[in-house]
Amino acid sequence: MKSNIRNIYSDPAVYDAAHWWKTNDIEFVCDLISKYGDPVLELGAGTGRLAKPIMEKGLSHHGLDTSVEYVAWAKNKLKAFANLGTIDIGDMRNIKLDQTFQTCFIGFNSIFHLMTNDDIESCFNSVYDHLADGGHFFFDMFLPDPSFLHRENIQHHVLDFDHPEGGKCTIKETNDYDEVTQVNAITWYFYRENRAEPDMYNFDMHMIYPDTIFRLLSETGFTIKHVWGDYDKSAMDEDGRLQFYVCQKL
């Protein structure tokens, strides 16, 4: 059974279709980049979900992502904006670009794919080195919720969407959280119309807590300017949904 499970980041058409609902960060991210300035570097840029509206505003954008399939898909999606940038293969733990940026960001939980604190530290150092003096770095992720991590071991409903190959699709999930490594191993089951067996995808997320972020940002040398608990800029609190950090290289 395990061998039938695919990596979630191997199928960009499915990702885009399944994330039809994720729009609440777009204007917020575009506004921050307009305020802090381009060129902007996006890490874990994926299928270009955020890159496209950023470029539509005429902002210069360079994205990096480790998924070969996603980068190929994003390049095609963004070809009309080739004068403003593109998305290339690159690892956020070890950025190798001959350029500095006014703004760098990591959107929509992508930082959870840094599996250890050493990985986060490498990423923060790499971002620092690629920011212009005075440049800004922001990122967001959900606030880990113990009641989610320790749920009953059954398949839980996630969402419904129209599958790009046709028909309705319902995603259910199971998760297995390791308290020692703080890694949450998630399996998504895609139940498609008129199919007996679900398509299965997996992905791991390293649950990262605010104390770790504060420590690693300060060790890197960043000045933290804002910590928000949602896209409405409300303060982060332990019952909140989101962790959103804005910091600056001073």
Ligand SMILES: C[S@@+](CC[C@H](N)C(=O)[O-])C[C@H]1O[C@@H](n2cnc3c(N)ncnc32)[C@H](O)[C@@H]1O
């Ligand atoms: C949750 S998706 C978010 C994609 C996109 N930022 C968005 O908002 O739709 C996470 C992305 O991070 C990428 N990723 C995972 N590890 C990475 C790494 N070490 N460096 C760069 N990208 C990575 C995955 O390939 C995937 O595209």
